[in-house]
Amino acid sequence: EIRLSDALDRVKPSATIAVTTKANELKREGHDVIGLGAGEPDFDTPDNIKEAAIKAIRDGKTKYTPADGMPELKEAICAKFSRENGLTYKPGQIHIAPGGKPVIYNAFLATLNPGDEVIIPAPYWVSYPDMVLLASGEPVAVQCGPDVNYKLTPEALEAAITPKTKWLLLNSPSNPTGAAYTKAELRALADVLLRHPHVWILTDDMYEHLVYDGFEYWTIAQVEPGLYDRTLTVNGVSKAYAMTGWRIGYAGGPEKLIGAMRKVISQTTSNPCSISQWASVEALNGPQDFLPERRAVYQQRRDMVVEGLNDTPGLTCPTPEGAFYVYPSCAGVIGKTSPSGKVIENDEVFAAELLEQEKVAVVFGAAFGLAPAFRVSYATSTEALQEALKRIHRFCSNLS
Numbered sequence: 001e002i003r004l005s006d007a008l009d010r011v012k013p014s015a016t017i018a019v020t021t022k023a024n025e026l027k028r029e030g031h032d033v034i035g036l037g038a039g040e041p042d043f044d045t046p047d048n049i050k051e052a053a054i055k056a057i058r059d060g061k062t063k064y065t066p067a068d069g070m071p072e073l074k075e076a077i078c079a080k081f082s083r084e085n086g087l088t089y090k091p092g093q094i095h096i097a098p099g100g101k102p103v104i105y106n107a108f109l110a111t112l113n114p115g116d117e118v119i120i121p122a123p124y125w126v127s128y129p130d131m132v133l134l135a136s137g138e139p140v141a142v143q144c145g146p147d148v149n150y151k152l153t154p155e156a157l158e159a160a161i162t163p164k165t166k167w168l169l170l171n172s173p174s175n176p177t178g179a180a181y182t183k184a185e186l187r188a189l190a191d192v193l194l195r196h197p198h199v200w201i202l203t204d205d206m207y208e209h210l211v212y213d214g215f216e217y218w219t220i221a222q223v224e225p226g227l228y229d230r231t232l233t234v235n236g237v238s239k240a241y242a243m244t245g246w247r248i249g250y251a252g253g254p255e256k257l258i259g260a261m262r263k264v265i266s267q268t269t270s271n272p273c274s275i276s277q278w279a280s281v282e283a284l285n286g287p288q289d290f291l292p293e294r295r296a297v298y299q300q301r302r303d304m305v306v307e308g309l310n311d312t313p314g315l316t317c318p319t320p321e322g323a324f325y326v327y328p329s330c331a332g333v334i335g336k337t338s339p340s341g342k343v344i345e346n347d348e349v350f351a352a353e354l355l356e357q358e359k360v361a362v363v364f365g366a367a368f369g370l371a372p373a374f375r376v377s378y379a380t381s382t383e384a385l386q387e388a389l390k391r392i393h394r395f396c397s398n399l400s
């Protein structure tokens with residue numbers, strides 16, 4: 001039998017992918033499952049982007065590109081950073097990889113040595129700690145509960161920094177809570193970071209365009225230019241442009257770091273798909289008017305879901321600023337018993353029973369490092385959400 005690597009022993013499979021797989025299995029068996037587990041837009045990729053990809057194929061743009069992305073897309077990304085974030089990057093400061101996920105992993109592979117710590121506010125996107133562990137670093141989770149609106153406070157940041165801290169990871173709006181940092185909140189974090197020049201900042205801005213109630217989006221290097229030289233600003237087309245399957249993510253950062261990440265990608269995946277890169281040029285340079293339209297739909301759904309969950313016995317759900325997730329606490333149902341006789345000991349049992357009894361798939365909070373809670377993705381049709389809310393309400397009402 002093959003002996004697997006010790007590195008693999010440090011990580012676990014993605015809980016969100018596991019939930020989606022389980023829900024799809026039940027669906028195939030003929031069950032009427034509502035999946036609120038997946039983290040992807042239900043909208044289609046806009047037609048102009050699809051056409052750009054088709055044209056790229058017809059034009060024979062089907063060969064290798066430079067390993068960390070082609071010049072035309074790097075130019076489009078530089079223009080995006082300048083236009084939307086007031087950040088000036090040269091093409092040589094841009095890294096493009098097959099998704100935001102590998103961008104982040106490449107950054108960790110390029111920088112982490114054993115013992116290096118990465119501060120990760122919890123709840124966090126499931127992949128952060130495991131990517132750090134795979135790259136030989138030490139994830140340091142900092143609990144940021146509903147009492148602080150799921151956001152890292154300057155005091156908690158200050159307390160978490162040690163001489164071994166390599167990175168602070170910020171994700172705004174957040175997966176799984178939807179919480180987004182205001183300019184003032186970023187300012188306060190920046191003040192702490194200015195006092196600790198050895199700490200680098202990786203900001204994952206993947207959900208930048210999904211903010212509601214007129215929320216004004218800021219990224220940390222824009223708020224404090226003094227941090228520009230040690231910030232990696234990560235973004236991608238997956239969520240905003242409904243392009244999860246195309247696999248394009250990117251980052252802007254200091255040249256030396258980007259050069260190190262280029263070395264990683266040149267010996268691993270090489271370039272992201274050439275056709276997807278051409279599609280992404282169109283996504284970034286083309287019309288952006290569908291963004292506010294989709295935002296309005298997401299906002300309506302968010303409001304409906306927050307209201308429905310707060311009307312459910314045992315659940316409390318804060319109203320987040322962005323993304324397409326909410327993160328209700330289910331502390332009020334822990335210890336109760338379902339009609340099947342199962343005791344809801346924790347949020348993992350809660351999610352499993354909800355799927356079993358009512359065929360609604362959600363992801364349990366412990367997977368994101370803050371329990372008891374669960375994540376609901378509202379990137380699905382209004383009708384499906386209404387039915388899911390009804391079922392969640394019934395499930396919780398039947399607990400005793």
Ligand code: PLP
Pocket residue numbers: 039098099100101102125171174175204206236237238244247248249
């Ligand atoms: N960052 C966050 C916070 C995410 O939620 C996701 C996807 O779920 C990613 C990064 C990765 O995006 P991509 O699909 O482009 O790899």
